[in-house]
Amino acid sequence: MSRVSGRYCIVGIGETEYSRWSGRTTLSMACEAILKAARDAGLAVDEIDGITSHQTAAGDSCTNDQVATALGIRTNVGVDILGGGNSIGQLVHQSVGLLEGGHCEVIAIFRSMNGRSGVRMGGGAPTARGSGPGAARPQLASGINQYQIPWGIRGAPTRFAMEAMAYLHRYGYSTLNMAELAVTQRRAATNNPKATRREVITIDDHQNSRWITKPFRLLDCCQENDVAACLILTSAERARDLAQPPVYILGGNARASSYRPDWVWALEDVNAGWSRHVGERAFANAGIDRGDVDIVTMYDNFTTTPMKYLEAFGFCGEGEGGAFIGDGRIGLDGELPQNTNGGQLSEGYAHGAGYLIETTRQLRGQADDYCPGWADGEHSYDRAGGCRQVRSREDRRSGNRDNPSPPTISFSVGGGGTAQGWSVALRR
């Protein structure tokens, strides 16, 4: 077990609305998310003395120093890292290191992006042909893109489709398995008022949605939206004086890398890159066994990714991910509830921050569902009635709905591709 396991906590969470057109700067949204997280924690904004964030290489966000000066905070630490889905877990573990090293006392992690109205992943759809203001300009193809763009590969669906196809081929999964995952997560999202997609979908809806890049249909792809999210971390000692029950960071892995370039030349074994390799280390670092885990979140940029990670981290056997996600197993009352906010497929896309906000809420017993008393931990556990709060493993097994306990331990995996990824174990 890591020597910092359980010594630092998530004490505050906040996010803006998920929208397709924020009409705001990423700086404005970042500040709102941080202010909300500080209020949630019961901290004065001035008490934040570290700020850290991530943004893509396209430069799709504001930076820590811009946020500090906008909020009028003199920080002791500011770090911005490059990355997308491979980042939020890295920032959590990196922040624990900065707190442990005495570089700051209270650190705010943010992700802010106009991912739909501003800089879209992969640049979005092509612009019109011909001349004029909307004319397509030549697309820069350098670095890894010098091999991908001339081959018609750009943006997440084309890049991740290759490894998804390899995965279907290797294990004989069908797109019905993918549909099952999308339908299950959407069911959870119907009890999430902030989810961008709340209408129930069926297997047929999935199968009838249009092709994007085979094997992905529209309903295999996560949302694109504008949002900012914030997590505030501090020490367990400091957390005792704050407003919320602390959620302890047990461990996991920060940002593991593959030994081979990703995507286009991915090996047919999609977990050979980084994910299977770090599984044992992540659990040992957190000081837990898989069997201790109450709920999971698995990065769902596309429907195949959670199945892949459930296998890589040993929640099911290799080649069993497709069957594992069926039979209600990953639903709110299942054996291993997964992506209980609806995930990025249904709640919205915050490049992974949404999972840690959701697990924090679930562990606190404060899932922000349609139950009027959710903020005080009062839930009906009536799924048809809008309740999203998950019960502890013991209460799920025994079928107890009479004042059940919230989950104790969550395990989140992020990254998306074969190249890099993270995991975070939390405990209430």
Next chain:
Amino acid sequence: MPGPIDYSLINHQPDLDSAGWWEGAAAHRLLVPSCEDCAYRWFPPGPVCPSCRSMNLGWREAEGRGVIANYVVVCHPVLAAFREAVPYVVALVELPDCANANGEPVRIGGVLVDDEDAAAIGAPVEVVYDHAPDEAFVVPRWRVSGEAADGWRFEN
């Protein structure tokens, strides 16, 4: 056949590690990065052998015949250059004549000249070359050259 690809909408910028590979393509030579010390071969080009870490590197010329190891079908256009080309198949092609002694394959991507119907994992392909306007760059592509003996096709 997929529709035309408008290569004028790609601003192609090789770098000092990859220039030799693109020069090979321009001369219709399919090159594979190869380590002069341990003979390891890989793709894409880089500054160092990822197996023995030697920086003494060269090229091996592939005969240009391979087998589809994996493929996807792009239906929704994501690039202006490929706006008229959809749906098109992007194949990941394994080059048997460049395989490593330890069995590790070398794979290179490319857009199929053929439709999805012709694509299958296991199908044999041969290289062809597309020339961008004004010879700005030359891109290897692939043509299915026979039936897959034991091919696998994506069936929804």
